[in-house]
Amino acid sequence: MATSLAMIVLLGLLANTLFTKFRMPGLLGMLLLGIVTGPYVLNWLDPDLLKVSADYRLIALIIILLRAGLGISKNDLKVVGRTAIKLGCFPGLIEGLTIALISTKMLGYSFIQGGILGFIIAAVSPAVVVPLMLAYKEKGVGTRKGIPTLVLAGASMDDVFAITIFTTFLGLYSGHHGNIGIKILSIPMSIVLGIVLGFLIGLVLVAIFKRYHLRDTKKVLFILGSAILLTTIENILKSRIEIAALLGVMAIGAVILEKAPKVAKRLSTKFNKIWVFAEILLFVLVGAQVDIGVAFNAGLKGIVIIAAGLIARSLGVILSTWGSNLNWKERLFCVLSYTPKATVQAAIGSIPLAMGVKSGEVMLAIAVLSILVTAPLGAIAIKLSAERLLTSEGKGNR
Numbered sequence: 001m002a003t004s005l006a007m008i009v010l011l012g013l014l015a016n017t018l019f020t021k022f023r024m025p026g027l028l029g030m031l032l033l034g035i036v037t038g039p040y041v042l043n044w045l046d047p048d049l050l051k052v053s054a055d056y057r058l059i060a061l062i063i064i065l066l067r068a069g070l071g072i073s074k075n076d077l078k079v080v081g082r083t084a085i086k087l088g089c090f091p092g093l094i095e096g097l098t099i100a101l102i103s104t105k106m107l108g109y110s111f112i113q114g115g116i117l118g119f120i121i122a123a124v125s126p127a128v129v130v131p132l133m134l135a136y137k138e139k140g141v142g143t144r145k146g147i148p149t150l151v152l153a154g155a156s157m158d159d160v161f162a163i164t165i166f167t168t169f170l171g172l173y174s175g176h177h178g179n180i181g182i183k184i185l186s187i188p189m190s191i192v193l194g195i196v197l198g199f200l201i202g203l204v205l206v207a208i209f210k211r212y213h214l215r216d217t218k219k220v221l222f223i224l225g226s227a228i229l230l231t232t233i234e235n236i237l238k239s240r241i242e243i244a245a246l247l248g249v250m251a252i253g254a255v256i257l258e259k260a261p262k263v264a265k266r267l268s269t270k271f272n273k274i275w276v277f278a279e280i281l282l283f284v285l286v287g288a289q290v291d292i293g294v295a296f297n298a299g300l301k302g303i304v305i306i307a308a309g310l311i312a313r314s315l316g317v318i319l320s321t322w323g324s325n326l327n328w329k330e331r332l333f334c335v336l337s338y339t340p341k342a343t344v345q346a347a348i349g350s351i352p353l354a355m356g357v358k359s360g361e362v363m364l365a366i367a368v369l370s371i372l373v374t375a376p377l378g379a380i381a382i383k384l385s386a387e388r389l390l391t392s393e394g395k396g397n398r
Helices: 002-021 026-037 047-051 053-069 074-106 111-121 126-139 147-174 180-211 216-237 245-259 261-288 292-320 328-337 343-348 360-389
Strands: none
Touching: 002 026, 002 261, 026 126, 026 261, 026 360, 047 053, 053 126, 053 147, 053 216, 053 245, 053 261, 053 343, 074 111, 074 147, 074 245, 074 292, 111 147, 111 292, 111 343, 111 360, 126 147, 126 261, 126 328, 126 343, 126 360, 147 180, 147 245, 147 328, 147 343, 180 216, 180 245, 216 245, 216 261, 245 261, 292 328, 292 360, 328 360, 343 360
């Protein structure tokens, strides 16, 4: 496994550098590297590493969300709060339901089967979106209206909606009694619980940091360990109550920024350094989950379904930003920012097949195809459009 990790790091750095040199998102190079070296192409990666891949990807995702939290101030949230909530709810809901309906016509699914597929595909990828938005925050691109913060907050809530409704449809298919309407109404509670838990953990950590003199490296370990435990609590309580743990992770960082801004600034620098390694691990391992052969099986119907979902999502983004202070260019940027799929689809795309859902193999194929199509194109679209559609305030004017 150590050899595979060394190969991932070295080749990942090379792929990142090459793609950046050609003005392409570095994450695209790492995703492609994962696909090529993964078990479905060259099969160079140790099977033991792939067995723990989900845990490594979760830790990497936690690191980037902590970075995001350490960069989101109370004033930022005040500017984007209402619009962020709408972006976190409506685009994914519209996309998921659109795919559910189209699937009944194109694939002959029941509405419940369509709902399972729809909300696998509906989740936007924080792994792709968050690093790009953090880079724009640091450069001062779009920060006057808080656009990177808006996309960051909305994307995290978007995942909560998609995953919760996906599990509801899956339960309905399996014969477990449940009410979709009640589940949708319970989502705000899961968001609140996640944020409250993250807030409390953040307060405890700040109190520890103020009372005891700890090196910043140890503080980082305290924060990272606490954030991982928060996601563990989510898994333990999942059967009883939903908790939006990833939003809680962001809340931990935001509380530290609010209560100890000088410490937060130093810790953010530390997390930036850790992210150099975590980024490579995350995107290469996400790429390694992609089976190109399965994706091809989705065929033209899969592409049509994904495209229809993205059109519906784009309409949802436009409606969600209606009445905000964003101009049409900024709203178009938000549309493009909400297109990439990767992390969630890699994590849950195979669940229906494993649980014996009829046509689960087709659902997996379309999920994989959505990663192949939207992750690279979405990342490229965000990168190419940011400085054309957003106003640059310059570094230091954030």
